[in-house]
Amino acid sequence: MSPRDSTAATRQALLDAAREEFAAHGVAGARVDRIAERAGVNKERIYGHFGNKEKLFDAVVVEALDDLTSQISLPGADPVDYVSRLAEYYRTHPDLVRLLMWEALNYRGQDLLPGQETRVQRCARKNEALAEGLGREPSQDTARLLFVLTGLALLPSMLPQLARIMLGSDHDPARMRQFVADFAGMALGPREQAGVEG
Template identity: 35%
Template sequence: MKEFALRGFAGARVDAIARRARINKRMLYHYFGNKQELFEATIMAIQADKEELINTGPRDIADLLAYIHANVGGKRDWMRMMQWEALTYGDREVPAEAMRAELFKPSLERIRGFQREHGILGKETPELALLILIALASYPWLMPQVARMLTGHGPTEPQFRRIYAALLRRMVGYLTRP
């Protein structure tokens, strides 16, 4: 993941990945077939990690958003991987897209529950509701320079993290029907 996160798919080298993993390059090819399959396996591991983060977080939606934001900061490599994937594929289909889309189903069920219980984004489809909640929780980590330019603080700074967590908790109120 570190090699793909640093250089993207095109720039990553299998030799460097094997060195980082402290294994023989032939063994890497034995287990993963080729660089594309290794990249796809890495993306799948990231997707599973994201789903676990969402599904094991606090039950309260306001606390969940703040929790996701706080924990995404420690997952900078997989965020970079997602950015590389976005740059590489744009709006074209990504590797293992159908299988990866299935991994969102538990999160979509959780969103449906939040919509029933709290009315959060109740007029939106669960898919769009989840998309906007993920965007709210992750944007400062994806674009730290914008966060810093707008607030004077980057997302790693305790002051920013405190005020942004409070904002995310308030956002739940804004997104809930009266």
């Protein structure tokens, strides 16, 4: 491995290890030593590459969200399908959901952090796509709809214990995702789609 490759590999190993650690324990609970150990490199490298623990966390979140963006296409004419796809992505990427929750808990009330412009723009694009799919103009109302659809997709992965408390520990997560998507479909008005079976 050339030194450049080695550097990049070290950095990526740290990001991967950090994603696990942060997803599991959050920023405060994460241990820098554990991250370094899991990555198989010296912990000083964290400071060399990322500056400090929090910046490493930010880098992890950015990477995870970039991944989501690259894999989930914009909402189109069928918002229910969008909810389904999102929910499925969250289900298969529980780390991301947990990272977002830790992040949501960390910055409270503050103004948007620098570096959030990317996210704002991405959401604006989603809002435009959603509005176009509905044959409407992008507005606060379509943005609110986008928020609720995104939230609905998140719910089952965000609150698995609540689901267990309400449905029993042997409930079927796949049915829950189906239910959530159907719920969105019902709210969006009478269109053609599979009814709630069962």
